[in-house]
Amino acid sequence: MVEFRHSRPIPVACCLLWALALHDVESAGTRLEALLEISALRNPFDYANPVRSGDLFAGRHVELSRISYVLDQAGPDHPAGYIALHGQRAAGKTSLLNMTQTLARQRGYVTARLDLVPADADPVAFFAKAYEAIIGAVGEAVGLTASDGRKITSRLVRRVMHGGTQDDFPLEFPENVAQAWAGGRLSEMALRADLEYLAEQAGQPIVLLVDEAQLVADRKDVLSMLRTLGTQLCGYVFVLAGTTDLLVRISEVFDALLRQFEPIKVEQFNEVADVHNCVMRPLRSLGLDSHDCFEDFHGVVQDLMSLTDGNPYEIQFFCHVMFHRWQSGETSKMVLSPGTLDSVREVMEVGGQVQDRPLISAVRKMSVDELVALNLLCSSLESSTVDELWFSHCITGAPSISREAFDGFRDGFVAKRIVEIDDGAVRLPGDLFDHIYVRLWTLNKIGQPRHPQLVSRYRFRALLTRRLEYALEDVVTGRPVRLLSTCCYGMTQGNLESCLELLDSLPDSPATSARIQYLHEAIVRCRFPAALDVTVVQCTYAGTTAVRWLYARDVDDIELTELPAFRAARERASALGGELRAERMRLPLKPWPDVRDWLVEHAGPAERSAMAGCHITESFDAYADGDVSGTVEHLSTAFRFEPSWMAANNLAYLALVRGEPMSALDWAEKAIPLTDEPKARALSRYNAAMALVKLGELAKARQGLDEAAGDLAPLPVPDYICRFLLVPQWADGGIGFEEKPRVNLPRAIDTALDMVGLTERHAGLRQSTE
Numbered sequence: 001m002v003e004f005r006h007s008r009p010i011p012v013a014c015c016l017l018w019a020l021a022l023h024d025v026e027s028a029g030t031r032l033e034a035l036l037e038i039s040a041l042r043n044p045f046d047y048a049n050p051v052r053s054g055d056l057f058a059g060r061h062v063e064l065s066r067i068s069y070v071l072d073q074a075g076p077d078h079p080a081g082y083i084a085l086h087g088q089r090a091a092g093k094t095s096l097l098n099m100t101q102t103l104a105r106q107r108g109y110v111t112a113r114l115d116l117v118p119a120d121a122d123p124v125a126f127f128a129k130a131y132e133a134i135i136g137a138v139g140e141a142v143g144l145t146a147s148d149g150r151k152i153t154s155r156l157v158r159r160v161m162h163g164g165t166q167d168d169f170p171l172e173f174p175e176n177v178a179q180a181w182a183g184g185r186l187s188e189m190a191l192r193a194d195l196e197y198l199a200e201q202a203g204q205p206i207v208l209l210v211d212e213a214q215l216v217a218d219r220k221d222v223l224s225m226l227r228t229l230g231t232q233l234c235g236y237v238f239v240l241a242g243t244t245d246l247l248v249r250i251s252e253v254f255d256a257l258l259r260q261f262e263p264i265k266v267e268q269f270n271e272v273a274d275v276h277n278c279v280m281r282p283l284r285s286l287g288l289d290s291h292d293c294f295e296d297f298h299g300v301v302q303d304l305m306s307l308t309d310g311n312p313y314e315i316q317f318f319c320h321v322m323f324h325r326w327q328s329g330e331t332s333k334m335v336l337s338p339g340t341l342d343s344v345r346e347v348m349e350v351g352g353q354v355q356d357r358p359l360i361s362a363v364r365k366m367s368v369d370e371l372v373a374l375n376l377l378c379s380s381l382e383s384s385t386v387d388e389l390w391f392s393h394c395i396t397g398a399p400s401i402s403r404e405a406f407d408g409f410r411d412g413f414v415a416k417r418i419v420e421i422d423d424g425a426v427r428l429p430g431d432l433f434d435h436i437y438v439r440l441w442t443l444n445k446i447g448q449p450r451h452p453q454l455v456s457r458y459r460f461r462a463l464l465t466r467r468l469e470y471a472l473e474d475v476v477t478g479r480p481v482r483l484l485s486t487c488c489y490g491m492t493q494g495n496l497e498s499c500l501e502l503l504d505s506l507p508d509s510p511a512t513s514a515r516i517q518y519l520h521e522a523i524v525r526c527r528f529p530a531a532l533d534v535t536v537v538q539c540t541y542a543g544t545t546a547v548r549w550l551y552a553r554d555v556d557d558i559e560l561t562e563l564p565a566f567r568a569a570r571e572r573a574s575a576l577g578g579e580l581r582a583e584r585m586r587l588p589l590k591p592w593p594d595v596r597d598w599l600v601e602h603a604g605p606a607e608r609s610a611m612a613g614c615h616i617t618e619s620f621d622a623y624a625d626g627d628v629s630g631t632v633e634h635l636s637t638a639f640r641f642e643p644s645w646m647a648a649n650n651l652a653y654l655a656l657v658r659g660e661p662m663s664a665l666d667w668a669e670k671a672i673p674l675t676d677e678p679k680a681r682a683l684s685r686y687n688a689a690m691a692l693v694k695l696g697e698l699a700k701a702r703q704g705l706d707e708a709a710g711d712l713a714p715l716p717v718p719d720y721i722c723r724f725l726l727v728p729q730w731a732d733g734g735i736g737f738e739e740k741p742r743v744n745l746p747r748a749i750d751t752a753l754d755m756v757g758l759t760e761r762h763a764g765l766r767q768s769t770e
Contacts, residue, residue, distance in 0.1 A: 039327050044282035047316035050094035056281045057099055058312070059274030060092070063264050067100050070262045071107060074205035074237050080230040084213075084250055085241040087266035088457070090313040090432045096266055097209055097241040104207040104237070112137035116212040123222050124180045127191060128161055130208060131173055138198050138206065146170055171197070188225055192232060199235035207237045214242030217249035227254055268310035268457060271488040275301050278315045287677055293326070293334045300336050306466075307336070307439065309456045314436060318344060338448065345440040354437060359430040362418050363438050369401050371442045373409035377419060378428045378438075379453045384460040385424040386410065389453075391541045391576050392460070392467045395569060396451045396474065428455065450474075462489040465546035468539045472548060475565040480556045482525065484534070484549035485518045493536060493547055500534075500587060506598045516603060517610040520595075522551040524614055528592040529553040534585050535560050541578035554586055600640050612642035619650070628654070645675035645684070652687045656694075656726050657739065665691035679720045679745070682711035686749060690726055693735055693756065702756045709749050720745035728755040735759055 051057045063085075070081045083100070085093050104111045112133040120126050136154040138144060144152035146169060160174035162181070169175070172190040180186050199206055216222040226238060240246060247263050254261060269275050279301060283293055290297035308314035321344045322334040330339070354360050366374065376393050377386070384392075390406065393399055399406075413419045420427040428435065439454045446452075451470040456463065472483060484496075495515045502511055503519060522532060531554035539546045552558045560566050560582045573580040589595065599611060615638035622630035632654060639647040648671035655664035668688035675681050685708035692701035712718035725743035728735045728751065735755050 039329075041286055041327070043320055043323050043327070044285050045316045045320035045323055046282075047313060047320050050092075050098055052095075052098050054099065054102055055285060057095060058277035058281055059269055059271065060096055060099070060266075063096060063266065064099060064103070066262055066264055067096075068103055071100075071103055071109070071205075071207070071237060074109070074207075074235070076199060076203065076205065076235045078205075078234055080233045080236040080238065082226075082230060082261040083237065083239040084247055084261050084263045085239065085266055086244055086247045086263065088432070089243060090311065091266045091268065092312045093241045093266045094211055095312070096264075097211055097239065100239055101207070101209050104205075104209075107205075109205045109207050109237075110137050110141045110202045111207045111209060114208065114210045116210065116215045118215060121215050121219055121222075123186060123219060123225070124177060126216050126219075126222055127173075127186060127225070128177045130210070131177070131191070131194070132157055134195070134198055134206060134208060138202050142201055142203065144198075144201060186225070188228055191225075192229055195229065195233055195236065199233070202235070205235050205237060207239060209239045209241070211241050213240035214246045214249075217242060217246045220249075220253055223249060223253040268308075269305070269312060269315075270310060270462065270490060272301060272305060273487065275305050275310065275315060278312055279304070279319055282316075282319070293323075295333055295335065300334070303336050306452075307341075307454070309435075309454075309458065311432070313432065317436075321347060338443075341440055341443055345437065345444065348433065348437055348440070357430065357434055357437075359418065359428070359434045360437050360441075362416065363441055368446050369405065370409055371445055372400055373406050374413060374418070375438070375442050375452070375454045376406065377410055377413065377426055378455045379458075380426075380460050380463045381428055381455070381457045382425045383457070384426070384463060385542070386421070386426070388460050388464075388542055388544070389426075391573075391578055392464050393453050394572055394576060395464075395467050395539060395578075395580070396470045398572075458489075461544050461546060464539060464541065464544060465489040465548065468537065468546045468548050471569050472537060472550060475560070475563055475569065476550060476558075479558060479563075481535075481550050481552040481558045481560075482522075484551050485521055486548075487515060487518075489546075491515060496534075496536075496549060503589070503595060504587075506590060506594065507602075509602065511599070511602045511604065511607065516599070517607045517614070520599060520607075520611050521614045523589065523592070523595070524618055526551070526553045529555065529589065531586055531588045533558065534587060535582050536585065537580070537582045539573060539578065539580050541573070541576070559584060596637060596640075603641075605642075608641040612638040612644065612647070615641065616647060616650075628658070639670075643670070643674060645671050645677075645680055648674060649680070649684050649687065652684065652691070653726070656687060656690055661691040661694035664688075665695070678711040678715055679718075682708040682749070683720065683722070683745060685711065686745065686752070687726075689752060690728065690737070693728060693752070694737075698756050698760055702753065705749050705753050705756065709746070709753075712746050712749075718746050722748075728752050730755060730758060734762075 067083060070083050074081055085096055085100075087093055101111050101113065112130075114130050114133050116126070116129075120129055132154045135144070135152065135157050139151070139153055146152055150156070152171070157171070157174045160169060160171075161177040163178050171194050173187070173194045176184075176187045176190045230236075230238070240250075247265075250261060250263075269278065279297075280290060283289070294300055304315055304318060308318060318336065318340070319334070322331075322336060322340055325331045325340060325343060326334050331337070348354060355364065363371070363374070376389055379389055379392070386407075390399075390403060401409075410419075410421075414421060417429070420429065428438075435455050442454065443452065451467070453467070458466070466489065469483060476482070496519070499516045499519045502516060522534075523529070526532060533552045533554050533556070535550040535552075535558075537548050537550065537560070550558075550560060561570075566580075566582065570580040600608070603611065615634040619631045619634035619638070622628075622634055632651065635647045635651050635654075638644070639651070648667050652664045652667035652671055655661070655667060665688055668684050668691060671684040672681055672688070675684070685704050689701040689704035689708065692698075692704060712720070722743050722745055724739055724741055725745070725748055726737050727740045727743060727748055729738055730736075
C-alpha cells in the first residue's frame, strides 16, 4: 500500500467472518486458480474510451440533476435550451455528454450526435455536419419523405449539398450549403425553416449533442448563428461539450442571453463515494466485489483520491494497471503499491518519446528538493497563491525544504518557463499526460512520503482541508479518537449541526440531511456510548477556512488542545499568519435502539445503504472480539437498513453453526432472491438445504441441492472454493455435520445429495425391516 494517508485497514477478523459466512475463500491465489480464472477475464477498466453505459458511469449527481432540469423544460412548443459542458481535457466531459444523450432518449427525445474535428471549425462545414446529423436522427425516428415518396436520408441531403439537383426537394438548407461552398453565404433563414420543419415532423424535442465544441468556439459567426436560431426556434436543446475556452467564448457572444445557457463545469471527483463507484462499477460488471479484488479497498480508494487528483481518467488508468498486474500474477489482488506506480510509468514510457516533452524532460533532470518544490508549487493549479501553498504544506509538519530554498526554486522554474505565475496563480504547461508523469516521477525519486503534496487542481479550500486532515491524523495517532468520515472537502459545520439536531429530536419526519450516515458511523464505531465528544477543528488562512471533526466516547475525555502535537501545529499556523483552533462539544445521545429504529424508518435509501455497510464492517470487529451475539446484532441491523444477500447469508451460516436450523432456513431463504450471482445463490440454497436436513425435511433438502447444482451447471467455471463450509457426513446411521476448510461448493453439493439419498434409503430399509 502506498502510504498517502492514515487509512483504516480492514480487520483481520474480516477474513474470519467471510470464512464463516462462506463468501470468501482461503486466498486470492486459490480464487485465481479455482474460482475466477482471472486471467481469462477482460480488463474492465477502459481508460482509453469515454463511458457509454450508465452501469459504469460514476458520480456527477449534481451535474446530471442540472442537465435533467434543462431537458425537462424542453417541449415542441418551448424555446430552445442550451447546455455547455466545459472543463479540462480528460475530465469526463464526453462521458457526461454520453449520459446526457441517454437521459434524452429515456424521455423519448430525438438525439443527434456531432463529434467535431478541426476541419469542422468552418461555419459551412459545421452547420452542414450538424444538419446531416439531425436529418439522420429524425429520419430514423419518424421517417422523412419527399412529396414524390422518396425517403429523405443523410446521403440524399449530402448529395444536394455537393451540387446534386433534386426536383421538388422539400428542404431549403442543403441547396444553400451548395451555394455557400461555391462562395455564397449561409442563410440562417433557410436553416431555421428546415429545423422548424424537422421539429414538427419529430413531434418530440430534438437534442443536438456536440463534442469537442471548443473547435468552433473561436468562430463568433458560428456561435452568433446558434444564438440567433435559439431566440426563434422551439423544440430543440443544444448541448455543447468542450474545454475551458468554450465558456469564455460563449459568454462573449451570448452576453446577456447567457441565462439561456446552463454552464456545467466538469471537474475532478471531490467525493470519496464517487471514486469508490468509479473503481467498483467496472468490477461489478464482471461479477466481482471489493473483497474479491482488494485487501484494503477503502485504503486504495483514499490513495487514488490523492494520487490521481480525483480525475476519473487517471483512476481508470491506475485501476487498469492494477487489474493487469493481478491478472498476470504479479500481485495476489489489486494493490496500489510502488510496483504499481512503476508499472503505470512504464506504460506511459512505451515508445520512448516521453523525454521529447519539454516538461517531462525538465522534471527528469531535477534533484529531489527541486521535485518537492515543483509539486508543492503546483498542488493547487490556477487557484492558490504561493503563500497559500506554503502554508498548507507547513500545517502538517516541518517542511523538508526552507522557504528561502522554495522561493529560489520557484524563481528558477519561472525563468526556465517550467511554470507560469499569473496574478499570483500558478500554471503548469503541458497536458494531463505530463502532469500524471510528474507525480509518478516524483514519487519514484523521493520515495513514499507520508503526506506528499503533489500536482493537483484542487482549489485552496480543498487543499487546505486535505492538509488539515493529514495533520489531525498525526496528532491523534495511537489515541481513542478518530476523524469523522465526510462526503467531501466541501462538507460544512452546518451539515453536521443539522444531523445533530435530527438525532437530538428524532422527529416524525424524513431525515433531510444527506450526511447523517457519518454521525451514525461515529456512534457505531464508539460502540453506542451514552454521549459523544465531537471536536470541531478549524484552520484559517488568508480568509479561507477549512473545517474537520474528530470524535470519541465521552468517557475517553480527549481534549485536543492539550495534546503537544496539536499545540505544535497551532504554533506553526500562527507563525505563518494563520489560525488553528479547536472546540469540543459533548453530545448526550438517546438510547441506541431508539436512534436505530428512527434511522431505519426515516433515513433516505442512500444513507441507509451506507449505514448497512457500516454495520457489516463492524460485525467483523465484533466477531474478532468473540462477540457472536454482537455480530448477529450488527448483521441483523444491516439487513434492516438495507436487505442484502451478504447480511442474510452471513446470518444463515452463523445460525447453522450455532445449531439454530429454523433461523438458518429463514435467513437463507431471504438471501436467495437478493442476488443475481449464480454462485452466491447456489451457496445460499446449500445453506438452506443443510438447515432442512437438520430439520429432517430430506425431500425439500434434496430439491434445494438440485437447484443449487442447477445454478452452477451452466457456468464455464462452476468451482467455488469456500474457506469453510458445513459439510454433511454419515454418522451413527444418520447425517452429522463437520465444518471443513477449503471446500469446493459443487463437490459439497454432490456429497450432500449422496448423504441425503443414503439417509432416505437407510430409513426405507429400517421401515421395511420393522
